[in-house]
Amino acid sequence: MTFNIVPWWAYLAAGAMAGALLAGGIQQARVSSAQTGLAQVREQHAQAVADAALAKAAAHARALELERELTARTQALQATIDKQDQDARNAQAQHAADRAAATAAAGRLRERLATITRAASAGARVASGDAASLASERAAAADTTRMLAQLLQRASDRAGIVGVFADAAHAAGTSCERAYTSARQAVTAR
Numbered sequence: 001m002t003f004n005i006v007p008w009w010a011y012l013a014a015g016a017m018a019g020a021l022l023a024g025g026i027q028q029a030r031v032s033s034a035q036t037g038l039a040q041v042r043e044q045h046a047q048a049v050a051d052a053a054l055a056k057a058a059a060h061a062r063a064l065e066l067e068r069e070l071t072a073r074t075q076a077l078q079a080t081i082d083k084q085d086q087d088a089r090n091a092q093a094q095h096a097a098d099r100a101a102a103t104a105a106a107g108r109l110r111e112r113l114a115t116i117t118r119a120a121s122a123g124a125r126v127a128s129g130d131a132a133s134l135a136s137e138r139a140a141a142a143d144t145t146r147m148l149a150q151l152l153q154r155a156s157d158r159a160g161i162v163g164v165f166a167d168a169a170h171a172a173g174t175s176c177e178r179a180y181t182s183a184r185q186a187v188t189a190r
Contacts, residue, residue, distance in 0.1 A: 073186055080182040088175030095167035099160070106156045113149045117142070 077186045084178040088171050092171045117149050
């Protein structure tokens with residue numbers, strides 16, 4: 001019989017101990033691998049967060065730049081419209097001044113025509129002592145002159161009314177056309 005110095009349970013315990021050490025080593029390797037993977041995931045996450053923050057900052061900067069550009073365009077368009085409005089007002093003022101000058105000239109012509117009409121009427125009255133045919137010719141001339149003076153007065157009044165309307169319509173149309181052109185250019189410039 002041979003005696004074993006080491007009992008059988010010691011082998012079993014040694015095997016169990018070796019198995020436990022091996023399992024602990026494997027588990028330690030798995031934990032170490034998991035920690036390395038977790039560190040990599042955390043690093044990737046931090047990089048993704050940093051990239052997203054940079055992208056957000058760049059998008060915000062671009063949005064601010066676009067807003068400044070749009071504000072500048074809007075202000076430029078408004079300045080153009082304001083200038084065109086002022087030009088239209090200046091044109092209307094010029095038309096009003098021209099109208100006043102034309103009205104004054106028409107008044108002077110009316111006065112001159114009235115003087116001529118009075119002179120013709122006076123000539124017709126003076127001629128009433130002359131021969132009957134000469135008097136009737138002068139009376140007819142005086143009546144014709146009076147009628148032409150009235151016709152000229154009416155035509156001048158109507159022309160003044162039409163002129164006021166035409167000047168206002170022209171100034172408004174020109175101003176509107178310039179504003180439309182400016183707005184169209186601003187829109188197509190984008």
